[in-house]
Amino acid sequence: MPVTVTRTTITTTTTSSSSGLGSPTILGSPRALTQPLGLLRLLQLVSTCVAFSLVASVNAYNGFMGNWCMFAWCFCFAVTLLIIIVEVGGLQPRFPLSWRNFPITYACYAALFCLSASVIYPSTYVQFIPSGRTRDHAIAATVFSCIACVAYATEVAWTRARPGEITGYMATVPGLLKVVETFVACIIFAFIIDSRLYKYKPALEWCVAVYAICFILAAVAILLNLGDCTNMLPIPFPTFLSGLALLSVLFYASAMVLWPLYQFDEKYGGQPHRWKDLNCKKSHPYYVCDWDCCLAVAILTAINLLAYVADLVYSTRLVFVRV
Secondary structure, eight states: OEEEEOSSEEEEOOOOOOOSSSSOOOOSSGGGGGSHHHHHHHHHHHHHHHHHHHHHHTTOOOHHHHHHHHHHHHHHHHHHHHHHHHHHHTOGGGSSSOTTTHHHHHHHHHHHHHHHHHHHHHHHTGGGSOTTHHHHHHHHHHHHHHHHHHHHHHHHHHHSOOTTOEEEGGGSHHHHHHHHHHHHHHHHHHHTOSGGGTTTOHHHHHHHHHHHHHHHHHHHHHHHHHTTOGGGSSSOHHHHHHHHHHHHHHHHHHHHHHHHHHHHOGGGTOOOOGGGOGGGGOOOTTOOOHHHHHHHHHHHHHHHHHHHHHHHHHHHHOEEEOO
């Protein structure tokens, strides 16, 4: 959905492709790679390639955490390569998704993927590797992961919507916040994969339902924009966005109260002290104890609540006028 962004108004319209860097993007030519955005994507491609190559060469990615980081680097490399091929070949009209929304949506996801890998890999895996060639490769991979994260974040900052520019909805602040909301929800799902953390506790099961419902709604909003299908809803899309943000804020507010209460308050069967969880005394790169999982979910719930509040504030400030 192409939009013109002003201080408080987004107006539907059409325009030619722009990189968001002050000059049109050169499409259908290798010269696209010589532009600032093209050079930035080459940096993304190289840094993610080096990161997963260093780790793969010494097989330093065993266990869930290592596999997640390897997946993040490989996924980012593959999609970045696809974007470069499409732009160099001028294949945007044949691409099945909205090219106004797809690159920045992916760049935001990739920045979060690389950020998570840059934090998780050294903190839960590298520190357990003995000194030597394997550890050196793992540390170098972490450095290149950080470089990739900065490169993707720079692309988001360069191509996001600014007052007076014509762009897609996903380049606006509410659009980017939906990427953050869905990504944080996926991390929450990873921590609550063990049903023992909430099973047979209605309040905690409600929290899990909140995470799932809000994730699905935000994902639907993203997919509608990527597929240029925003007119298929039975209600106006701006109304859907505002209602989604308000509903999500209310749901997450309830989860923000219930999850810590029932996990850490002894009156409700919770465990307030980490040292009482015997499993937390283990130091193993492939294992996260229940208490740590519960704490991580509580923190991520607070982060997503703040994201939804910001989403609601920005969404209510924007007025969509169809022309």
